[in-house]
Amino acid sequence: MEQHxxxxxxxxxxxxxIxxxxxxxxxxxxxxxxxxxxGSEGKLYLEREAVDLVILDLMLPGLTGEQLIREIKGASGTSVPVIVLSAKDQLDHKLDLFQLGADDYVTKPFALAELIARIGVHLKRSAAAPPLVGISRYRGLTIDPAAYMASVDGHPLQLTRREFTILELLVKHPTRVFSKRDLYELAWDEIYMGEDKTVNVHISNIRAKLRTFSEEDYIDTVWGIGFRLHP
Incomplete structure (x- = not known):
């Protein structure tokens, strides 16, 4: 295969x-x-070259890993997966990184075979055509999977990959109640292990971003079951 x-x-x-x-x-x-x-060298490189995936340590000179995630995910329309490498394995720390926009998390020390397997999953996911196609609208919400854009009342929303997928699922199926298991397995494409806080954090982030531009409530919590769009 040609290098390019x-x-x-x-x-x-x-x-x-390492x-x-x-x-x-x-x-x-x-x-x-x-x-x-x-981190600074990584930022300069990303400004000059297109890449398909970033493997990112957190404790870096110059920009920290967290700051570089913000730079990567803050870029308009970016969909580059970021796999974080860190010696910290506390759940709250992982959730903070997912909230910033990290796509995956590998704890040091790690097996190279595991990292390669995770890279393969994310590249396959990035290359796949969106399973849900066509522009969808619900009240003031608009979801355009082809352009990877979401807006509320005409205001673009800066969503992470998983936030976008969750909101897309809700808008595509406005009468359905999605359990936390449903949302996790559809948005993460992984087996749900009962970590409720992960889904809750992403729902909370989506609500906060919607409230930046709209006073309407768009996402309801169905206690004991999951989430749905507000009817």
Whole structure:
């Protein structure tokens, strides 16, 4: 396969040994890899080059990993997956990162085979055509999956990938009550393990972003079941 046709990954990790280990392992797995050793270097690289996925350490010189996530996910229309590498494994810490827009989280020390498997899942998900097509509207909400855009009362919403998927599901099926299991497995494409807070945090974020531009309540909590659009 020609080098330019391979998926292009950016590794942002200040530990030279770990960065090189990931680079060599992913190159052997037929990925085209670029390296950055600080958050600032990673940002500069992303401003110059298009990449398909970012592997990101958090404790970085220059910009921190958290700051770089904000830079990546704050870019208009971005859909580049970000896999975070961190020695911290507390649930609250992971939820904070998902709230910032991280797509996945791998705890150090990690097996390279696991990282490669997760990369494959996210690249496949990014390349797949959206399962729900066509523009959908509900009251002041508009969802355009093809353009990956959502708006309320004409105001664009800056949503993370999973927030967009959750809102899209609700708008596409306005009379359906989605359980937390439904939303987790459809938005994350993973088996639900009963971590209710993960779904709750994303719903809370969507509500907050909607309230920035609208005083209407769009998402109802159906106690003991899940969530639905407000009728």
């Amino acid at each position: 046709t391979l998926p292009h990954l950016l590794i942002v990790e200040d530990d030279e040994h 960065n090189t280990m990931i680079f060599e392992g992913l190159t052997a797995a037929h990925y085209r890899c670029s390296q950055a050793f600080s």
